[in-house]
Structure formats: C-alpha cells, structure tokens
Amino acid sequence: MTYALTQQHPSKRAFITGAASGLGKAFCIELAQDGWTLGIADMNIDQLNIAAKEFESLGAKTICFHLDVSNREQYQKVAVDFLEKVGGIDLLFNNAGVGDGGMFEEYSLDNWEWMTRVNQFSVIYGCHFFIPTFKKQKSGHILNTASLAAISCAPTMGAYNVTKAAVVAISETLYCELMDHNVKVSCLQPAYFKTNIAQGGRGGEIVKKTTQFFIDHSRLEAKEVAQEILHRAGKGELYIILPKAAEKQWKMKRLAPTWYRKMVKVKFLEAARRAFR
Structure with missing residues (x-):
C-alpha cells in the first residue's frame, strides 16, 4: 500500500518515538514498505535495534536513537542529530507514552510528575525542537x-486522562498556528487496542488488571490502528478517533455530558469486576 502521506512528502523522512513496540512499531512497519527513512527512538535500545532490522528488511533506511523522551537535553541532541543526518523532516510521530493510574488522592505526586514528563512534555519537546524546521521547509x-x-476520562485514570487531554490541546493549538505554514497536525485518539501499555505502569493491581481487561477484549490490533491513522492523516484530519464506536462516544459526550459521565463509571466498574473474576 502506498499512502497519500508518501505521495505528499517525496523526501520520505520520519521521526518516531516509542518505535520499538506497539503503535510506534506498527507505524514504522507501514512506512518501511513505502521506503521511508526512519529516525526511530526508544528507551529500550536492544529491542529497538531488533526492530530496525525488521524495518530495513521491508525497505526502510533506519537511524536508531536511544532516547528518554522526558529528558529535554537528550531530546534536543537527538533532534539536532536526526536533522543533520537527513537534512529535514516530513513526519513527526510524538508517540511514546506510558499508561498508569490510581484513585486521585492515592496516586503519588511523584507518579503524577513522571506521567506528565513522559506523556505530555515529550510531545511539547518534540514539537518545540522540530517546528522551526517544519516552518522553514513550509511542509x-x-x-x-x-x-x-482524553474524551472518556474514566475513574482511577486521572493522571493519564489529564496528560492525554493536554496532547489534544497542544494539537488543536498547533493546528491553528501552523496552517499558514503548510504544516498539518493530527491528534490520534484510539480506544484500547492490543498493546503492552499496561505493563509499564506504577499504579495498583486494580488499574493494571482492569486496563489489561479492556486490552484483551479489544478487537483492534496495532497494525490496523496504524493503517487507519496513516490513511486519515493523509486526508489532513485533525481528530483521528477510532474505531467508529469511539467516535460515537465523542458525540454522546458532547450531546449528553452528564449521562455520559455516569455511563463511563458504570462501564469501568463492570470491567473491574470482570477483570478480577
């Protein structure tokens, strides 16, 4: 499959965080088949090097970066290195993140700060370091x-909800700021899909098991999520919410917010009960 994004950006240079597994890896596999040059970054350098060989076997050129996305100085050095090596950037995937949670008053402030650095500031850093190049290129x-x-805001997921809502706000802001520079912005809002995000949390057993329950009962695989996102990004969509049921949730929240909040609580508690059977 040749994506519209590939046709729109013939230089085919992409930088992807969280590229060693999950959705980040799925993005790389799709782009590799279109012959992209991939700057791939992850904390797990051993897993990243293995993934790089897979991407190269599919047709990509890869540059590996060991990166803690919450480290501002390290991220800046990696961004400069990538731009020097490939001469620019066409696609930036601010994808790395962690999933975690707990009751609001029980979730430690240290964990709040950790979650904010990884999920929110990593997006701020990526945008901050690459936007000047995007503007200069005018593409x-x-x-x-x-x-x-960011839409559902389920109980016990406060820190995660807040950081992901911040990513939506960042994306909406940049969509307006960059449109006159011919730079597009898409905000990806998938529901649960098959991934290992529940394994990296610091929260309690209830949150981990409930999250894993939702993941295990999802019909979505990372591959099809990546394909749908790349397809819709090629159309220039700002909000990429999937699957269709998730889009319906977004509409229900806007039309009947109080009812929606009650429904979310009921659904979460039911999932928690089933997770511990």
Missing part, C-alpha cells in the same frame, strides 16, 4: 498520540 505533518481517555 510537514505532526502526528501526536493522545487517547480516547
């Missing part, structure tokens, strides 16, 4: 990975 596309959690 490019930023894809920020948020979550349906």
Whole structure:
C-alpha cells in the first residue's frame, strides 16, 4: 500500500518515538514498505535495534536513537542529530507514552510528575525542537498520540486522562498556528487496542488488571490502528478517533455530558469486576 502521506512528502523522512513496540512499531512497519527513512527512538535500545532490522528488511533506511523522551537535553541532541543526518523532516510521530493510574488522592505526586514528563512534555519537546524546521521547509505533518481517555476520562485514570487531554490541546493549538505554514497536525485518539501499555505502569493491581481487561477484549490490533491513522492523516484530519464506536462516544459526550459521565463509571466498574473474576 502506498499512502497519500508518501505521495505528499517525496523526501520520505520520519521521526518516531516509542518505535520499538506497539503503535510506534506498527507505524514504522507501514512506512518501511513505502521506503521511508526512519529516525526511530526508544528507551529500550536492544529491542529497538531488533526492530530496525525488521524495518530495513521491508525497505526502510533506519537511524536508531536511544532516547528518554522526558529528558529535554537528550531530546534536543537527538533532534539536532536526526536533522543533520537527513537534512529535514516530513513526519513527526510524538508517540511514546506510558499508561498508569490510581484513585486521585492515592496516586503519588511523584507518579503524577513522571506521567506528565513522559506523556505530555515529550510531545511539547518534540514539537518545540522540530517546528522551526517544519516552518522553514513550509511542509510537514505532526502526528501526536493522545487517547480516547482524553474524551472518556474514566475513574482511577486521572493522571493519564489529564496528560492525554493536554496532547489534544497542544494539537488543536498547533493546528491553528501552523496552517499558514503548510504544516498539518493530527491528534490520534484510539480506544484500547492490543498493546503492552499496561505493563509499564506504577499504579495498583486494580488499574493494571482492569486496563489489561479492556486490552484483551479489544478487537483492534496495532497494525490496523496504524493503517487507519496513516490513511486519515493523509486526508489532513485533525481528530483521528477510532474505531467508529469511539467516535460515537465523542458525540454522546458532547450531546449528553452528564449521562455520559455516569455511563463511563458504570462501564469501568463492570470491567473491574470482570477483570478480577
């Protein structure tokens, strides 16, 4: 499959965080088949190097970066290095993130700060370091990975909900600021899909098991999520919410917000009960 994004950006230079697994890896696999040059970044350098070989076997050129996206100085050095090596950037995937949660008053402030640095400031850093190049080129596309959690705001997921809602706000702001520079912005808000995000949390057993329950019962695979996102990003969509049921949730929240909040609580508590059976 040749994506519209590939036709729109013939230089085919992409930078992807969280590229060693999950959705980030799925993005790379799709772009590799279109012959992109991929700057791939992850904390797990061993897993990243293995993934790089897979991407190259599919047709990509890869440059690996060991990156803690919450480290501002490290991120800046990596961004400069990538731009020097490839001469510019066409797609930026601010994708790295962690999933975690707990009751609001029980979730430690240290964990709040950790979650904010990884999920929110990593997006701020990526945009801050690459936007000057996008503007200079007068072309490019930023894809920020948020979550349906930014809409649903389920109980016990406060820190995650807040950081993902921030990603939506960042994306909306940049969409307006960059439109006159021919730089597009898409905010990715998928529902639960098959991924290992529940494994990296610091929260309690209830949150981990409930999150894993939603993941295990999802029909979505990372591959089809990546394909749908790349297809819709090629159309220039700002809000990429999926699947269709998630889009319906977004509409229900806007039309009947109080009812929606009650429904979210009921659904979450039911999932928690089933997760511990």
